[in-house]
């Protein structure tokens with residue numbers, strides 16, 4: 525490893541350590557919420573939500589730290605390399621079988637480390653707080669389906685990537701960036717058709733008040749919205765939500781059945797208007813373009829760091845040695861953790877825009893405020909998280925900010 529590489533890896537690790545410590549500190553000591561909150565929430569409600577969020581945040585950061593520690597342990601102790609050599613030996617020096625076996629081994633280890641955290645936050649905590657409506661068997665079915673999908677897709681990705689390192693030794697990162705860009709579009713197009721139905725049932729909204737609402741809002745937004753689907757979210761959770769997804773002909777707005785059953789019509793209208801605003805403003809395509817930029821940046825940096833770290837190894841002809849996978853994963857893990865503020869800042873900007881457009885479409889800030897209050901109460905959102913935690917991890921503005929934006933619209937539409 526060159527001195528420069530040492531500086532880069534140390535900086536990344538120290539930064540990730542500082543971010544993690546700050547995250548843990550603000551999770552344990554979130555401070556006071558602004559007085560403006562008491563107009564909408566009781567202290568008991570705020571406290572209860574913070575208790576729930578404290579658990580969820582601690583589990584998420586511990587899971588990240590556990591996986592990162594595993595990767596560092598593998599890279600730093602030269603275990604990654606030793607195991608790589610051993611597997612090559614076992615497969616009779618046949619490269620692709622060795623690569624696949626090595627990938628599966630590392631994948632299984634990372635899965636095993638994350639599993640207790642996933643199970644605790646996704647099943648145990650959700651039952652303790654009365655959110656989960658899922659049986660243990662059903663949770664495991666989801667977990668296994670999701671893992672199988674991940675294994676196949678990331679396995680194919682790793683094979684292609686390593687093949688590319690042999691084919692284009694100096695420019696594989698550009699080829700991988702191009703491929704990933706195409707894949708982002710294809711997978712966004714296919715996700716609602718192939719992946720989402722593996723986990724849920726989707727029904728078009730029936731004729732009735734919701735349908736009428738959709739038609740009127742779509743008219744005002746100047747959109748041809750033909751796909752509004754209701755998802756059977758209640759088979760897993762009592763939490764309510766909605767989302768906008770897909771590309772071209774697969775574009776759709778999905779409403780949780782828990783939203784339609786538990787919220788008054790004008791609040792449902794506020795949700796639909798918000799999702800339509802994402803549609804009208806082309807947020808998915810804009811998000812994908814950001815994703816493409818990030819892919820090239822990330823892969824280019826990855827190549828640069830690998831070249832500094834494994835200078836002699838990657839100068840050899842042929843595809844990269846399988847054990848480089850672990851260093852690649854560590855790099856991506858650290859950089860995507862540290863890149864969250866940028867990603868979330870972009871996402872929050874789109875969400876603020878969608879809220880604003882939604883208010884223009886419905887002209888009903890009161891309903892938007894009630895919706896935010898109701899959602900936060902029932903989903904136990906932290907209505908005003910510590911600034912650092914919002915900066916690092918919030919893809920949406922916090923509840924109180926969304927309420928205040930709607931209040932501003934009410935006084936000054």
Ligand SMILES: [Zn+2]
Nearest residue numbers: 798802875878
């Ligand atoms: Zn949104």
